[in-house]
Amino acid sequence: MAKRRRKQQPNRKRNSPRGGRFLRRLFLLLLLLLVAGGAAYTYWLNRRIVNEFEGKRWAIPARVFARPLELYPGERLSPENFLVELRAAGYRQSASVEQPGSYVHQGETFRVHTRAFRFWDGGEPARILHVRFGGDDRVAELGNARDGTALPLVRLDPAHIANIYPARREDRILIRLDQVPQPLVEALIAIEDHRFLQHHGISLPGIARALIADIRAGRWVQGGSTLTQQLVKNYFLSNERTLWRKLNEALMAILLELHYSKREILQAYLNEVYLAQDGNRAVHGFGLASRYYFDQPLDQLALEQQALLVGLVKGPSYYNPRRHPERARVRRNRVLDAMREQGFASSAEARRAKRRPLGVVHRPPSSNTAFPAFMDLVKRHLRRDYRYEDLTSEGLLIFTTLAPSVQHAAEQALAKRVRRWLPGTEGAVIVTTVEDGEVEAVVGGGDLRYAGFNRALDARRQIGSLIKPAVYLTALERPQRFGLGSLLPDTPVTLQNANGQVWTPRNYDRKHHGKVPLWSALAHSYNVPTVRLGLEVGLRAVADTIRRLGGRVPDTVYPSLLLGAVQFTPLEVTRMYETIASGGFRTPLRAVRAVMTPDYEVLSHYPLEVARVFDPGPIYLLRYGLQEVVQQGTARGLSRWLPSKLYVAGKTGTTDDTRDSWFAGFTGQRLGVVWVGRDDNGRIGLTGASGAMQIWGEMMAQLPLQAFEPTPPQRVRRRWIDTQTGALAAAYCEHAVELPYIRDSAPDGTSGCVRSASEVDRAMNWVKRLFN
Incomplete structure (x- = not known):
């Protein structure tokens, strides 16, 4: 048996030294190609990130404003039309005027807290105005309600009447990081990425937790994405849930953090994140979301309102506060709890905020213009000087001549x-x-x-x-x-x-x-x-x-x-x-x-x-x-x-x-x-x-009007004309009317009533001389 086994041994195949070297070389070549391809792909991704993320990063629609209302003592304006102007500009009636954009109305008197605004020829500060109207539909008094001083002229911030959108109707109001309330930033980090300031684009513990959750569920249930990864996905990638997209997302997040600071990334995220769908308009960024949900600027939101916006990041449709207020309340309170747990809010602040209502306005400000016919004229005017791409992507500020009270009356x-x-x-x-x-x-x-x-x-x-x-x-x-x-x-x-x-x-x-x-x-x-x-x-x-x-x-x-x-x-x-x-x-x-x-x-x-x-x-x-x-x-x-x-x-x-x-x-x-x-x-x-x-x-x-009383030109004189003959007449003539005539163009002839009157006058003068 041993001999038979020895005889069979030469028939066994042995690894050829030449074959092993070939496989090693092939492996090294494939590895080299993979590294080179990966390096090239990484270089391409890096170029894309730098090219698309530098400078102006979004197509911003032009914002169109009505003419500003100018107030001054003696102005022809009724209280009713003043109310139309205030409402068109988004002012809200309230019990006090603590917040800009609010007013108190009592009979002929208004107190108005105006909003600061920068016009093409200068800025207007925020003021609390005292405005009183007289019985003749005129502004009788205009002054500063804080110190009682009279004001000669005030220009209110104009109504925002329209946007000019690109074909892809993404909308946002760009904000700088220093314009964002600090509690909102803290809430965002607490709920979405509490290690944001420590990681370099990806969070390995977060990925591990998400992977375990996905394996247990047998499907994609948790993302584990950092704020940087979310920004990359929203800005560069699609929403498809594939391994290739996740790898791209992670690589691009690392590259993004190599080029830009945490402040720049956070500011971009605050402007890019999707937070609502308004018809065919996508609402992006916290600046516009604040207007959409609360009709207020972002820096005027209370803590609970800021927490609600942060809570919507997870699912704007699922947590929509207008459609699902209870879901939104639970989500908002979860954000407030996270802020408390991480020391961004005290227990007392969190408790007070959780007891308050959602504060969402019943109807969001419309994204479509309320004045389509006027906007048609504006666009035709602008097309003489601007390309369509400029109007829909450069974020231009367009100041028009529309008068809201006149438009309302028409x-x-x-x-x-x-x-x-x-x-x-x-x-x-x-x-x-x-x-x-x-x-x-x-x-x-x-x-x-x-x-x-x-x-x-x-x-x-x-x-x-x-x-x-x-x-x-x-x-x-x-x-x-x-x-x-x-x-x-x-x-x-x-x-x-x-x-x-x-x-x-x-x-x-x-x-x-x-x-x-x-x-x-x-x-x-x-x-x-x-x-x-x-x-x-x-x-x-x-x-x-x-x-x-x-x-x-x-x-x-x-x-x-x-x-x-x-x-x-x-x-x-x-x-x-x-x-x-x-x-x-x-x-x-x-x-x-x-x-x-x-x-x-x-x-x-x-x-x-x-x-x-x-x-x-x-x-x-x-x-x-x-x-x-x-x-x-x-x-x-x-x-x-x-x-x-x-x-x-x-x-x-x-x-x-x-x-x-x-x-x-x-x-x-x-x-x-x-x-x-x-x-x-x-x-x-x-x-x-x-x-x-x-x-x-x-x-x-419905409008205060000025009488039409033009001053006659120097060469125009008034003459009495006989309507029966077209000749010159006198005021006492039966068919006489007084009409303006250009000098030296009046009729040459004289009406018979004037001749008759002249004979009577001569006779009366003779009688007077006789008796005298």
């Missing part, structure tokens, strides 16, 4: 009227300041929050009689031929074009009035004398006037232009009437005042730009005629809402078959244009007076 008036009229009736409103062309309000339709078709900017409709002031202004620029008292023939007229088509314009009342004074033809919006006047001064001249006013007309014009057979948007109509209201100065309409970087560097400031395009005399006469429209013409129904002493000027507009209803009017400081119609161009059965003017009147009645 919305209420339009919505109220549209609901009363036929289904499908729509409308649009634009309000500007007369002096500088700032757009205070834009309403794009009856659905006030719908960000779709913006009728104020895009609905091109025939404007009807709104075009007539251009016809009359063209005539009044020829003072030797036309004045307000000039008689115009209101007799039938028929026109025929080259194709044989006949056009016979008619007055709205289907009557002819013989000869009518120019001002009366404008006030009563007579069509026939307007057409005759336009043909006399020339279609080209009228078209040129429209262009100078700011409107656009086609190269080829027809007589129907004289009655408004041209399509304008409400915005284009506003441009035209702004030129009239401002006294012949063409002022580009402005929706933006200034643009700043997040570091308060001014990028753009949009100053007032004006150019005189009409002499003051003819414009003054036209505006007098537009005041007569309101005093005794087609818009006299405004007396239902506004007193005659305001001397409002305006013009109604109605198109054929009552498809469009318009009104454009202005006071001493404010211009408003209103359109009413249907998107399908169907009939609405409303004239300018029964439709758009009703909205205009209700809107302006």
Whole structure:
């Protein structure tokens, strides 16, 4: 048997020395390739971390603000509109004014704790104001409530009205670490990573505990991630639970800590962490979460509110305090216990905080703009100077001209009227300041929050009689031929074009009035004398006037232009009437005042730009005629809402078959244009007076207004004119009216009543001399 075993031994395979060396070399080569690949991969990760983490680390949407409310003694402002302004800016009524952003209201008196704010032209400190209103809707007193000193002017922080988001709707308010309350930082470290200040990116004990928990559960149940790893996952990686992702996360966390300090990492985490979902907007960072849950700045939160925000890091949806308040309460109290256990809060502080309510506001501040039509105008304005990427990623601060109280009045008036009229009736409103062309309000339709078709900017409709002031202004620029008292023939007229088509314009009342004074033809919006006047001064001249006013007309014009057979948007109509209201100065309409970087560097400031395009005399006469429209013409129904002493000027507009209803009017400081119609161009059965003017009147009645009393130019004198003959008259003449005339342009003839009066005067003087 032994021999047989020895004979079999040579048949056994033996390891070849050459084969062993080959395997060792292959192993070393694979190891070398693995090390080289790992080193290359680590180098690539390192480059990625440095490149993406340096400098500005997030795409921050632009933040858009309304115009700031300026308060000063004597300002025209009602207590009701002041309340609208305060609420729009996020001020809350309270029993005291200890916190910035709060107010106390008692009758005509307010105490307001303003918030500090930095504008493009300087900053405003936080103050506690005493504001008292008089019975005439004016600010009667303005002072510092702390020491009683009077204040000449105060500018309140503006309402935040919108953000301009990128396609990926992540939102955050960037904060610096020194702006974060220390208890919040301590709570975060206590509950999420109590060894944060000791480890170098990963925590081996934490990984071990998580691994044991996962093995016991047979699935991923615990992460064991440090704050640094969480930051890496949120900033660079996906949420998938794989071993490869965890290895990447650990390696990148170590690399991140090699390059950046704990303070930098903690600050980045505070701005990056996901804390809520608001519709299609993701709320990131504690700065925005504080606003979203409590509607307060982060540095004003109480201890229990800070603890709640920290507790949400584990699961913003699961612990949502609005949907699951009890879960949120338990989680908040767990954070407070951890703070107590680690010495960040005393037992008494933790007990008091646990007894307090969650303090979450019932409804979060909306991420969508409440003023979509106005924001449409703002974006169009900004696109002239900024790329879309800049507006959605640079965190720009945009200061607009929107006046919340004016916008509120416009919305209420339009919505109220549209609901009363036929289904499908729509409308649009634009309000500007007369002096500088700032757009205070834009309403794009009856659905006030719908960000779709913006009728104020895009609905091109025939404007009807709104075009007539251009016809009359063209005539009044020829003072030797036309004045307000000039008689115009209101007799039938028929026109025929080259194709044989006949056009016979008619007055709205289907009557002819013989000869009518120019001002009366404008006030009563007579069509026939307007057409005759336009043909006399020339279609080209009228078209040129429209262009100078700011409107656009086609190269080829027809007589129907004289009655408004041209399509304008409400915005284009506003441009035209702004030129009239401002006294012949063409002022580009402005929706933006200034643009700043997040570091308060001014990028753009949009100053007032004006150019005189009409002499003051003819414009003054036209505006007098537009005041007569309101005093005794087609818009006299405004007396239902506004007193005659305001001397409002305006013009109604109605198109054929009552498809469009318009009104454009202005006071001493404010211009408003209103359109009413249907998107399908169907009939609405409303004239300018029964439709758009009703909205205009209700809107302006809610606002403090300044009377329109322009100073006559030096070359303008008032003359008595006989409305029957168009000749000079006297105050005692039966048909006499006093009208403004440009010097040396008054009629040459004299009315018969003046001659008769002169003969009577001579006879009376002879009798007096006889008896004397």
